[in-house]
Amino acid sequence: MTKTIDLKSSDHFPLSAKQKDWLNKASEFASQVSVDSIIEADQNNIFPYPLFEKACQAGFGSLPFKPGYGGQDGDYVSFALVNEVMARKSIPIMSSLGVHVLCQEPIYSFGTLSQKEKYLIPSACGKFLGAFGLTEPMAGSDTANIQTQAKPVDNGYLLNGSKVFITSGASAHYYIVMARLNINTAESAPKDTITAFIVDSHSNGLSIGQKFDMLGMRGYSTCELVFSDCFVPVNNLLGLPYQGRKVALSALAKGRITIASQAVGWAYGALDAVNAYFNRHPQSLKKSHYEQIGKLVSLSLSAKVKTLEAARLVDSGNLSVKDSSIAKWHATDIAMQIASEAMNIIGLHSQDKQLLLEKIYRDAKAGQIYEGTNQIQRMLVGKYLNSPSI
Numbered sequence: 570m571t572k573t574i575d576l577k578s579s580d581h582f583p584l585s586a587k588q589k590d591w592l593n594k595a596s597e598f599a600s601q602v603s604v605d606s607i608i609e610a611d612q613n614n615i616f617p618y619p620l621f622e623k624a625c626q627a628g629f630g631s632l633p634f635k636p637g638y639g640g641q642d643g644d645y646v647s648f649a650l651v652n653e654v655m656a657r658k659s660i661p662i663m664s665s666l667g668v669h670v671l672c673q674e675p676i677y678s679f680g681t682l683s684q685k686e687k688y689l690i691p692s693a694c695g696k697f698l699g700a701f702g703l704t705e706p707m708a709g710s711d712t713a714n715i716q717t718q719a720k721p722v723d724n725g726y727l728l729n730g731s732k733v734f735i736t737s738g739a740s741a742h743y744y745i746v747m748a749r750l751n752i753n754t755a756e757s758a759p760k761d762t763i764t765a766f767i768v769d770s771h772s773n774g775l776s777i778g779q780k781f782d783m784l785g786m787r788g789y790s791t792c793e794l795v796f797s798d799c800f801v802p803v804n805n806l807l808g809l810p811y812q813g814r815k816v817a818l819s820a821l822a823k824g825r826i827t828i829a830s831q832a833v834g835w836a837y838g839a840l841d842a843v844n845a846y847f848n849r850h851p852q853s854l855k856k857s858h859y860e861q862i863g864k865l866v867s868l869s870l871s872a873k874v875k876t877l878e879a880a881r882l883v884d885s886g887n888l889s890v891k892d893s894s895i896a897k898w899h900a901t902d903i904a905m906q907i908a909s910e911a912m913n914i915i916g917l918h919s920q921d922k923q924l925l926l927e928k929i930y931r932d933a934k935a936g937q938i939y940e941g942t943n944q945i946q947r948m949l950v951g952k953y954l955n956s957p958s959i
């Protein structure tokens with residue numbers, strides 16, 4: 570009986586030379602990050618900014634964008650592969666990298682020339698880090714309930730309200746913030762007044778509130794943002810007034826593919842832990858384990874197929890909100906299941922931090938919740954199937 574499970578054999582996807590290059594580059598990057606440093610960032614709950622900067626300098630922070638503002642002219646399949654590799658070791662910049670790209674998306678699509686120059690060029694090299702401010706205490710799944718207000722004043726807007734659970738919040742240089750534009754002409758305002766703004770981290774009236782000490786996704790400076798008459802210059806309106814939902818959704822649909830690819834990485838990372846354990850304890854490997862583990866390998870593969878399919882749709886110009894949602898809930902549920910079953914297989918030793926399995930287990934739980942819970946994703950897909958035009 571062989572003592573290890575061959576995880577590579579299931580990884581044969583047709584990739585272009587450029588996609589393979591990104592995959593190799595990410596593998597090289599990940600191999601240089603020590604397990605001890607990953608455990609340290611997790612335990613101390615501190616964001617390792619220098620590592621993030623290094624990842625951006627390797628091109629990962631602007632990978633899927635066209636050249637011109639620092640984009641690397643890569644694609645979403647490549648970005649998915651990079652995220653998978655990072656998540657396989659639960660490298661503690663993975664989530665910030667995903668959000669960083671999520672924040673640049675709407676600036677590429679809706680930003681003015683000066684916004685592109687100001688925010689995208691420093692984002693590409695990692696001098697700037699972006700964070701995404703959507704969730705509020707009373708507006709998580711129900712984004713229609715956003716309460717943060719933006720009131721027009723001379724040359725800009727005053728923002729009041731708060732955002733919670735903001736990944737990279739305490740380390741970011743700018744935020745994409747969704748707020749209700751209160752123009753005070755009730756008769757002409759549409760029902761949905763949500764509008765997107767770019768808010769600089771040093772803006773007057775913006776402060777960091779609670780810092781969250783979470784079960785999973787630790788070390789990402791996740792915090793509350795508090796806006797108290799926070800002045801945002803008129804030039805920092807992103808897109809048109811009342812276009813906020815469109816701005817947010819265009820980014821989130823791609824972001825969900827990023828989460829799905831992280832989940833594929835967690836699934837394979839959990840299997841790596843099983844492999845490592847049986848390498849160290851070959852006497853514990855029983856015949857029955859092969860069937861059990863084989864099932865988990867095929868589940869990982871199905872998550873990967875769905876994820877790369879969704880990424881390929883983006884790359885062919887056919888972004889599908891439905892397929893992004895399916896990839897997100899399918900892959901994150903599978904990652905959670907595999908992390909849990911890997912723990913059952915390994916038993917007591919699964920708590921060994923060096924295996925990274927207990928960290929993957931905690932991160933995978935967060936993956937089921939953020940960027941829209943899996944329950945909500947299933948509802949969205951159900952609605953779409955009943956009415957494909959939405």
Ligand SMILES: Cc1cc2nc3c(=O)[nH]c(=O)nc-3n(C[C@H](O)[C@H](O)[C@H](O)COP(=O)(O)OP(=O)(O)OC[C@H]3O[C@@H](n4cnc5c(N)ncnc54)[C@H](O)[C@@H]3O)c2cc1C
Binds near residue numbers: 939941943
């Ligand atoms: C690690 C982490 C990082 C995050 N980073 C960010 C970030 O960078 N930026 C940001 O804006 N937000 C961020 N979030 C917030 C995240 O997007 C929200 O947690 C998520 O949208 C769910 O909102 P909620 O937690 O308020 O749950 P709720 O909306 O209160 O939902 C609670 C439960 O009720 C269910 N539910 C809610 N409504 C319905 C319904 N209509 N029908 C059926 N079931 C329903 C949900 O599925 C869920 O199971 C982060 C969260 C986490 C955990």
